[in-house]
Amino acid sequence: MGFEEGFAIAQDQLEAILVTLPSNPSDNSLNAAKITVTTRVNAPLDQVWHAYTNPEDIKQWNTASDDWHTTSATVDLREGGEFCSRMEAKDGSMGFDFAGRYTKIVENELIEYEFGDRCAQVEFKLLPCEVNANEVNANAVNVSVTFESEADNTVEQQRTGWQAILDNFARHVEATA
Numbered sequence: 001m002g003f004e005e006g007f008a009i010a011q012d013q014l015e016a017i018l019v020t021l022p023s024n025p026s027d028n029s030l031n032a033a034k035i036t037v038t039t040r041v042n043a044p045l046d047q048v049w050h051a052y053t054n055p056e057d058i059k060q061w062n063t064a065s066d067d068w069h070t071t072s073a074t075v076d077l078r079e080g081g082e083f084c085s086r087m088e089a090k091d092g093s094m095g096f097d098f099a100g101r102y103t104k105i106v107e108n109e110l111i112e113y114e115f116g117d118r119c120a121q122v123e124f125k126l127l128p129c130e131v132n133a134n135e136v137n138a139n140a141v142n143v144s145v146t147f148e149s150e151a152d153n154t155v156e157q158q159r160t161g162w163q164a165i166l167d168n169f170a171r172h173v174e175a176t177a
Helices: 003-018 045-053 055-061 155-176
Strands: 034-041 068-075 082-089 095-106 110-115 118-128 136-148
Touching: 034 155, 045 055, 045 118, 045 136, 045 155, 055 068, 055 155, 136 155
Parallel strands: none
Antiparallel strands: 034 136, 068 082, 082 095, 095 110, 110 118, 118 136
């Protein structure tokens, strides 16, 4: 391959990348990495969805470590509806509201939301049956959360924290299944 041909290929690849960037340079997504965490939940899809969207359940599983807890949760599960989970250190030293607005809801499949200047997406997918890959396992759900990173913590710290919360979610659902 000659220089001109290689340059043309590189230019095409660059143009393909540029069209995916937001047109507003102040948009946080220019600086935000997308992070995905995933867990398998061994429970029926209806139960998994309910536990993810029910305030009483959220208060039980929504924590990244044993020294934190969620003291209150509200959910208005509809597009345009708002949610808020109050997360606090158990010793009372600090706390914050994890709050936002739902932008898309597809029952038992998808939740998209905005929180601050960031976005997240939660996907619920039945897993293939281990005996026959063409069938689904009605009692195994893959839950994936993809979110935009923030600047205050490293990507790895954010991934670890969100993964811990999602793993707590799976344990909570499986314990009540």
